Amino acid sequence: MLMRRIPAAAWIGGSAALFILAACLLPFVGPTTLDWGLVLRREEPDWSILVDLRLSRTLLGLFAGGALALAGALFQSMLRDALATPYTLGVSTGASLGAVLAIAFNWHTIAGVGGIWAGALAGAAFILFVVMGAATRHGQLSSSSLLLAGIAINSVCGAMILLVHGLTGISQSFAISRWLIGSLDAVERPTLLIYIVVVSVTSLLVVRQARRWNLLSVSESWAATRGADVRGALMQGYLAGSVLAAMTVALTGPIGFVGLVVPHLLRGRLGGDDRVLMPCAFLLGGVLLAGCDALGRAVLAPAEIPAGAITAFIGGPHLIWVVRRGGTR
Amino acid sequence: MTAPLLTVRHVGWRVPDGPDILQRVSLDVSGGEFVAVMGRNGAGKSTLLDIIAGLRSPSEGTVTIEGRVLEEWDRHERARAMAHLPQVLRGDLSVRAEAIVLMGRYPNAASWFESDEDVRIAHEAMVRCECFDFRHRTLATLSGGERQRVYLAACLAQQARLLLLDEPATFLDVDQQLQCFSVVREQAERGAACLAVTHDVNLALTFCTRLVVLADRGVARDVRTADALEDPSWLRAFSARLDLERGPSGAWVRYF
Numbered sequence: 001m002l003m004r005r006i007p008a009a010a011w012i013g014g015s016a017a018l019f020i021l022a023a024c025l026l027p028f029v030g031p032t033t034l035d036w037g038l039v040l041r042r043e044e045p046d047w048s049i050l051v052d053l054r055l056s057r058t059l060l061g062l063f064a065g066g067a068l069a070l071a072g073a074l075f076q077s078m079l080r081d082a083l084a085t086p087y088t089l090g091v092s093t094g095a096s097l098g099a100v101l102a103i104a105f106n107w108h109t110i111a112g113v114g115g116i117w118a119g120a121l122a123g124a125a126f127i128l129f130v131v132m133g134a135a136t137r138h139g140q141l142s143s144s145s146l147l148l149a150g151i152a153i154n155s156v157c158g159a160m161i162l163l164v165h166g167l168t169g170i171s172q173s174f175a176i177s178r179w180l181i182g183s184l185d186a187v188e189r190p191t192l193l194i195y196i197v198v199v200s201v202t203s204l205l206v207v208r209q210a211r212r213w214n215l216l217s218v219s220e221s222w223a224a225t226r227g228a229d230v231r232g233a234l235m236q237g238y239l240a241g242s243v244l245a246a247m248t249v250a251l252t253g254p255i256g257f258v259g260l261v262v263p264h265l266l267r268g269r270l271g272g273d274d275r276v277l278m279p280c281a282f283l284l285g286g287v288l289l290a291g292c293d294a295l296g297r298a299v300l301a302p303a304e305i306p307a308g309a310i311t312a313f314i315g316g317p318h319l320i321w322v323v324r325r326g327g328t329r
Numbered sequence: 330m331t332a333p334l335l336t337v338r339h340v341g342w343r344v345p346d347g348p349d350i351l352q353r354v355s356l357d358v359s360g361g362e363f364v365a366v367m368g369r370n371g372a373g374k375s376t377l378l379d380i381i382a383g384l385r386s387p388s389e390g391t392v393t394i395e396g397r398v399l400e401e402w403d404r405h406e407r408a409r410a411m412a413h414l415p416q417v418l419r420g421d422l423s424v425r426a427e428a429i430v431l432m433g434r435y436p437n438a439a440s441w442f443e444s445d446e447d448v449r450i451a452h453e454a455m456v457r458c459e460c461f462d463f464r465h466r467t468l469a470t471l472s473g474g475e476r477q478r479v480y481l482a483a484c485l486a487q488q489a490r491l492l493l494l495d496e497p498a499t500f501l502d503v504d505q506q507l508q509c510f511s512v513v514r515e516q517a518e519r520g521a522a523c524l525a526v527t528h529d530v531n532l533a534l535t536f537c538t539r540l541v542v543l544a545d546r547g548v549a550r551d552v553r554t555a556d557a558l559e560d561p562s563w564l565r566a567f568s569a570r571l572d573l574e575r576g577p578s579g580a581w582v583r584y585f
Contacts, residue, residue: 080419138345211441215432217422221384221415226487227408227436271467272424275441 008276015283022287023062027054029294031301053186060192061184061290061307064252065262067199067244069285072259073266073278074206077213078237079143086245086259089150089238090131091124093157095249096180098123100161103175104168116179117191117250124246127153132238141234142220182255182308184293191251198247203282206240209233210275217272255308257315258289264318332396333357334522335381335491340390342376350376352546353390358524360490363517365533366526368543369567374526375416377543378493381524382413394491408436412489416496416526418480420468426479427464430455433486447486454485457512459505473500481509485516492516494525498532510536530571530582534558542566 027050038046071086086092102119134149135141165176212233215223224230262285266277296305337356343349351373358364366374379385381392383399392399394410434447455461460478468476477500498506514536517523527533533540540557542550550563557563558580561573574583
């Protein structure tokens with residue numbers, strides 16, 4: 001197959017334009033039609049609906065989708081595993097476990113912050129150290145040991161989530177199920193601001209190292225003999241991917257498939273160069289998730305379909321398609 | 330005689346909690362030499378190349394390049410001095426062949442995208458390895474031999490003074506095997522020190538300047554090709570079913 005050589009700049013520019021377009025348009029999608037007169041005069045309730053609810057939700061969707069897609073692309077390159085997702089290395093399942101515990105024990109606030117948010121971050125941090133410790137042998141760290149440790153700890157956390165879920169009362173149990181589907185809800189402005197800053201900074205750091213991820217996607221020894229610091233790259237990549245995934249899971253629950261589908265679709269179209277793939281994955285992943293969420297608000301209005309359910313509806317069939325085509329690595 | 334570019338001194342390597350693979354291996358290679366590293370399966374050929382490339386730390390001994398111990402080199406500087414072609418590399422990537430070759434410029438290019446000069450060097454390497462024509466195809470669509478040439482071109486694009494090639498002729502058709510060894514020979518004639526692992530005794534006799542045969546955890550033979558053509562005893566290290574055949578146009582190895 002001859003790669004269509006659309007210049008990298010056009011892809012990144014086009015994706016950025018879509019991202020901005022989505023940020024401008026999607027807040028206007030929703031179950032109630034906004035009264036323009038009220039919005040323009042900044043009067044309640046329509047002004048609040050637009051800014052506090054829909055805009056904040058759209059921004060969360062854009063950055064959460066971006067973070068998940070970028071973390072997926074990163075882990076796929078770094079671990080040389082076509083099916084790697086932001087959840088492969090266990091940290092997000094750790095975050096889920098923390099959040100589920102917070103729901104089960106009714107921790108509404110911990111030290112002044114939201115209980116679910118704090119629980120998720122604590123769970124993620126704990127699992128981060130466990131996986132890192134389990135994967136390091138004789139001071140050495142390799143993609144395969146990270147992958148194995150991550151998958152093992154994933155299944156342990158998954159089992160503990162089931163256990164907690166089974167032991168709690170009806171109302172908590174319902175809240176847990178709802179949370180585990182993953183959805184976008186409006187979050188408070190300071191939280192959203194922190195989230196956007198952390199995700200943006202982490203993403204820039206990841207994309208800046210794109211040449212190293214390219215080298216690692218061939219093999220570790222290839223990267224090492226081209227002069228890349230493999231151990232450092234693996235540690236940084238694991239940390240950065242974990243920050244992206246854990247921060248996101250803490251706010252939205254484990255939204256599935258964005259991290260798998262977006263990098264895969266793009267890899268087939270624009271090739272595997274992470275310098276182009278990663279920025280595009282971030283921008284278009286954001287558009288996809290925010291778009292799915294807008295769809296979920298509009299289709300069955302006034303009822304809502306969680307964004308996590310919609311991405312899974314799209315992601316499942318896509319995965320089958322990927323497998324049937326023999327992969328789009 | 331100039332100082333050797335590569336010095337391997339008393340190098341040993343042990344499988345963790347296992348047997349010794351190499352013991353007290355010593356070797357000097359100067360610029361301009363093209364050394365065939367030979368030996369039976371499991372003789373430690375790849376291990377030796379990995380140790381020289383810094384991919385494994387020897388359990389004893391030292392590797393010195395241009396008078397400086399391997400560990401003292403800065404990563405990028407080392408990659409500019411030395412290129413390594415691993416035995417098996419991934420083939421299922423949706424990366425263009427040209428992008429793979431440009432990876433060889435990683436230690437040289439400081440910017441995020443390679444310069445025109447980098448592209449020129451990469452293209453030149455691709456022409457020499459006869460893979461320029463499919464530079465826009467993705468690696469996954471190439472045959473094993475075509476892929477091997479792309480990876481070899483990436484090593485040439487690194488413009489290193491020391492080339493370590495682990496079975497560069499695997500998967501190549503006979504014509505491309507000859508092409509591959511000619512190109513490496515050319516690099517040696519331009520002043521590089523080249524080490525290539527190979528099982529093809531006739532390729533080694535035709536293109537290499539020196540044969541190093543590994544056996545019994547060490548260097549069993551280290552002979553100049555001219556001497557190897559006189560005395561066939563080095564062939565015993567491989568098989569009893571080989572012999573030198575002499576004809577008017579030179580000598581070659583015959584199987585029986």
